[in-house]
Amino acid sequence: MSEFFVLPANQSAGVGRELLARAFSPDGARRRVVLATPDARAQALYLGSGVYPRSPYVFFSRAPEAVPADTGLTFEPVGGTPETLAACAEIDREVLDVRRDGLHRFLVEHRQLYLYRRGTRAVGYGYVGEETGPIALLSPSDFPAVLAHAERLAAERGLAKHQVIVPLVNGAAVSHLLARKYRLGNGQFFCMSSEPFGKLDQYVLSGTIAFL
Helix, strand or coil: CCCCCCCCHHHHHHHHHHHHHCCCCCCCCCCCCCEEECCCCHHCCCCCCCEEEEEEEEEEEECCCCCCCCCEEEEEEEEEHHHHHHHHHHHHHHHHCCCCHHHHHHCCCEEEEEEEECCCEEEEEEECCCCCEEEEECHHHHHHHHHHHHHHHHHHHCCCCCEEEEEEECHHHHHHHHHCCCCCEEEEEEEEEEECCCHHHEEEEECCCCCC
16 A cells, blocks of 8 residues: 555544554564654554664655766666566565565556666666666665666656655665765655565665555
C-alpha cells in the first residue's frame, strides 16, 4: 500500500493504530516495512508497532547536463524478457533480500530498463524515463557512472529536472550528487522495518512511485 492518512479532526483517536494493525498481518509476514514521514506523532505510532528507522531518504534534483560516464561498465537497454527479469531478481536478492518480479513487470512497461554489465556479468540494473529509478548495484562504487549515465539520458530527453531519491546511507550516490551540485529537497522520509535487511547503500528509490 502507498500512502494512507487520517484527517486531522480524527487523529489521536486510534484510527491510525487500527490501520496499521490491519496492514500488518500478525501471521505469515517475514518482516514489516514502512516508508514513513518524519512527523513526530506518526513516528511514535510506527515505533509502537515495532518498526525502526534504517535510513532517511532525501530528494536530490538539478537541471540535467550531458555529463560523460567514463567507466568499465556497459549500459545495455533491455526489455522485460524472462532472462532480464531473472537477472534483476538475482540482483534484488543480493541488494534487498527480496524478489520483486511483479514490480519489474510493471516498471518495464513505463520506463526503459538498463542492465549494467562488467564484461558479461550483470552487476546492476536501473530504470530511466520521465523519472529515474529504482537502481540497484552490486558495488556502490558504480553509482557515479550509473547516475551520470541517467543524468545524460535525462538531458537528451530535454527534461527540465533530473531527480533521484537516495537513502542517505548510500554514500557513493550522495557524494556524486553533491559534487554535481544537485540540490536537496526540503522533504524526507524514513525506511522503517521490523528487522535490518538489505544493503541500502547499494540502492536508489523509484521516483514518485514509492516502492521499496
